[in-house]
Amino acid sequence: MSVRRETEVEATPEDVWDALSTEEGRDRWLGEPGREVVVEVADAPHRLVWWWWEGDAPATRVEFLVVPAPGGARVVVTETAPEVPVARLAAAFSSVCV
Amino acid sequence: MSDRLGAVLGALADPTRREMVEVLLSDGTTSVPSLTGRFPITRQAVAKHLATLDDAGLLERVDAPGREVRWRLRPGALAPAADWVRTAESAWDGRLGRLKRAVEEGPPD
Numbered sequence: 001m002s003v004r005r006e007t008e009v010e011a012t013p014e015d016v017w018d019a020l021s022t023e024e025g026r027d028r029w030l031g032e033p034g035r036e037v038v039v040e041v042a043d044a045p046h047r048l049v050w051w052w053w054e055g056d057a058p059a060t061r062v063e064f065l066v067v068p069a070p071g072g073a074r075v076v077v078t079e080t081a082p083e084v085p086v087a088r089l090a091a092a093f094s095s096v097c098v
Numbered sequence: 099m100s101d102r103l104g105a106v107l108g109a110l111a112d113p114t115r116r117e118m119v120e121v122l123l124s125d126g127t128t129s130v131p132s133l134t135g136r137f138p139i140t141r142q143a144v145a146k147h148l149a150t151l152d153d154a155g156l157l158e159r160v161d162a163p164g165r166e167v168r169w170r171l172r173p174g175a176l177a178p179a180a181d182w183v184r185t186a187e188s189a190w191d192g193r194l195g196r197l198k199r200a201v202e203e204g205p206p207d
Contacts, residue, residue, distance in 0.1 A: 001111065005191060008198075079174050
């Protein structure tokens, strides 16, 4: 079960990457402080995968692909919702910090 | 995300179960024996997948003569998943719009 959306940004993939991959960058557009974000893959500046969840709700997986486009960068996001208990996720990522 | 939605999404996270739901969407009803003939898995595995779909509230038993238990999709059962998709799509449209504006405006001084 997943959704896919995309947009084009008049900026370099590196600028988009900064806004996606750092907490400071995300504060400028995400604005959802209730959600926990755990980064799984950070392959700068093109591929970022995080898991996130709110409270006790099941976590979902968010994957961003950032690729060069004629006017700047294309950003494709896919959010997938498997049911992953938060505790299991926390254990799986216990050695990773956001 | 409600428990009910979590159960539906969890049940549909498995590709075999998604295929089983597709069989039900096209055939209307199915049973353990008929699915066992269509999937390269054991009868026990088929029964377990059906039980998972049933636990998620996706199935109902069809009253029919004979010994074979047949199943169909419960009307409206897929609605929570469809709602999640619509909500997630609309949320990402908003977020990507804000991301685009934030990046194009550049970082604050």
